[in-house]
Amino acid sequence: MDGKFLKPYDPASTEDKIYSLWEKSGFFDPDQCVKVGVTAPDAETFCMLMPPTNANGSLHAGHGLVMTIEDIITRYQRMRGKRTLWLPGLDHAGFETQVVYEKKLEKEGRTRFEIPPADLYKEILDFTLTNSANIKSQVRKMGASCDWSREKFTLDPAIVRTVYNTFAKLSADGLLYRGKRIVSWCPKHQTSFSDLEIKDEERTEKFYYLKYGPFTIGTSRPETKFGDKYVVMHPADKRYAQYKDGQKIDLEWINGPITATVIKDEAIDMEFGTGVMTITPWHDPVDFDIAERHGLDKEQIIDEKGKLLPIAGEFAGQHISKVRALIVEKLRVKGLVEKIDENYKHVVRTCYKCGTTIEPQVKSQWFVKMKPLAEKALEKIKNKEVVYIPEHYEKITEHWLGNIMDWNISRQIVWGIPIPAKICEKCGEGYVDLDNKITKCAKCGGEVRKDNDTFDTWFSSSQWPFASLGFPDSPDFKNYYSTDVMETAGEIIFFWVSRMIMLGLYVTGEVPFATVYLHGLVLDGKGQKMSKSKGNVINPLDLTAKFGTDAFRMGLVVGNTPGTSLALSEDKITAYKKFVNKLWNISRFVFTETENTAFVEDFDSWTADDRKLEEELSRLLTDVTTDMENFRFYMAGEKLYHYAWHRFADVILEESKKTLKEGTEDEKNSKKQLLLLILAKLLKALHPFIPFVTEEIWSCMLIPGKRLLIVEKWPGK
RNA sequence: GCACCCUUAGCUCAGUUGGCUAGAGCGUACGCUUCACACGCGUAAGGCCAUAGGUUCGAACCCUAUAGGGUGCACCA
Helix, strand or coil, X not given: CCHHHHCCCCHHHCHHHHHXXXXXXXXXXXXXXXXXXXXXXXXXXXXXECCCEECCCCCCHHHXXXXXXXXXXXXHHHXXXXXXEEECEEECCHHHHHHHHHHHHHHCCCCHHHCCHHHHHHHHHHHHHHHHHHHHHHHHHCCCCCCHHHCEECXXXXXXXXXXXXXXXXXXXXXXXXXXXXXXXXXXXXXXXXHHHEEEEEEEEEEEEEEECCEEEEECCHHHCCCCCEEEECCCCHHHCCCCCCCEEEEEECCEEEEEEEXXXXXCCCCCCCCEEECCHHHCHHHHHHHHHHCCCXXXXXXXXXXXXXXXXXXXXXXXXXXXXXXXXXXXXXXXXXXXXEEEEEEEEEEXXXXXXXXXXXXXXXXXXXXXXXXXXXXXXXXXCCEEECCHHHHHHHHHHHCCCCEECEEXXXXXXXXXEEEECCCCCEEECCCCCCCECCCCCCEEEECCCEECHHHHHCCHHHHCCCCCCCHHHHHHCCEEEEEEEHHHHHHHHHHHHHHHHHHHCCCCEEEEEEECCEECXXXXXXXXXXXXXXXXXXXXXXXXXXXXXXXXXXXXXXXXXXXXXXXXXHHHHHHHHHHHHHHHHHHHXXXXXXXXCCCCCCCHHHHHHHHHHHHHHHHHHHHHHCCCHHHHHHHHHHHHHHHHHHHHHHHHHHHHHHCCHHHHHHHXXXXXXXXXXXXHHHCCCCHHHHHHHHCCCCCCCCCCHHHCCCCCC
């Protein structure tokens, strides 16, 4: 027996050694497995893509969970003999990364608005590359057995080309348009967003009743009302029956006399306020729709930075957040304030990143028509071509797909994939232009310039399943698409999962994956969300250093059901550290008692008792295999834990002591083979969960013709 | 407002298609250095499975209602 078993298991001196053993073996690469004969060339394939990691920081506990679950799946499938590919990748993560970088700039006293775009891009690229090296070493530390030789980055030229082709295809199929539409605009970040990037926040604010000629209008935002020249009411509202659609009324308003026009529209809720409102089409989606329906003028009141334009008269140039009180005071002096409701509760749309109030703006942006894509996806989901774990995510997805809005895919940031298009200077029309050929606007003949915007990062990551496998003609795409499992965070089910299904289906005609496994959040030990400001962020590397990667992995997976969040406490990880050590000591006992005894694969001289124990283990492993097949890793892990400690160690091992001391030769032989057999099978079954310690113990077993444990056969049926 | 989820031991959570005495980890109490392991061993305490009805031979599990907690979506100025 190796002398190291006389001391407790030491992860620090083991893990790096074992990982490089795996890497050198080439077994992460399915082609290599076939080449050296551990996998049959015609074996069934299994493919899972690692959600491309945001290359803007370092790994957090959530990544630890992703790497653990996905590695468990991968190792299990590989041991089952499948040609198993787990493809790693990195995401440039457009806006997310730019925000992180802007914070860094802020600390240095700089802002992105003073850096030439090309220079900024270069800076962020350097930043990303530095981070990604860091991230990759952390992923290795978690024990991830992904195929590094196939690693992809969302900015790889081949990926970008695929994204461009999809953009052009959408255009050719009439699913892409550039429109002057109202978009959600963050004045701080100075970019537009899709509807998913908006966070609703309930606020209690004042609600103002203002005199508008013969009417009283209600508003929570008097500072936007300078240009309001349309007054809208419901056509069926009897209170205002005397006013006709299109009727002009002269009245006194904030900065002097104006002529207002009466509009009748059914969008008005007669119950709300006074049943009359004025509209600000440039800065409100509902107002915009009304203006579109009636062909009304739209005027910009607030600029992109949130400051009032000249139309605001004396208030021009001031930031809207500062002038509300001043404007209300002016209105009050003019006698236009009727009353103020102090406790008006409503929902304000804010930037999910910085919490700044969204100021809608009318802008020309690229939109994808989502309905046709969503309908096809919905059909596949209902047919169970994509299966959700946990199940209820299917309903949530169907609800979202059934009510989908068009997707604004352009962002006014430099960090991202540039949109390959030309924009007409004169009329604003846009043209998809992959080959940089267009020089004149086909509509008005005006000069065109390059589109300076970039794609929403989700537009590229939604194409990840086929793009990363080399669509359309690489062998990997043919072998591995459509993939088997998509394992990711429940949080990004709309952002990413649903869009992957839609775009995958649209571009390749096939759903991109058969099963979606969604995990929940990793919370701190008290069940609170981790955040830098609370100071409760758990760094995975600290935990692997303190307890060992195997213990950390067990702590992340046992008791963690899909879709629900997990409270991760050090106590729990400590428990699994002890378990890993227990396994170490079990091995020490077995090795001591079976010194110089080789494991016999097809041993047939069992005692009746040992035969029963062997069958008991087989039953357990069958059970565990069922759990693995059904993604119940939390159960499989717990069952193996329980068996190893409370059955094998506490009972089987204890009882064996007597036999090994007092039994006949046959009984001793049978018992030794049993101990070796159980240990071997247990190591195999536990390997996906705790790969390092099992591989290390395995290396000390006396088994003729054994390979690395990572490619041994899974012991259950 | 609509949808979805949750409520089980002091804490964090399992409990698969309804079926033995409802489980685990941590924690707690008491006792053990027993020749694999004190990162250990043994023993014990601790639960009206949110509440009220219903279905059933049988319910933590299925149905209905209620209460509390959470999440997502949609919004009216």
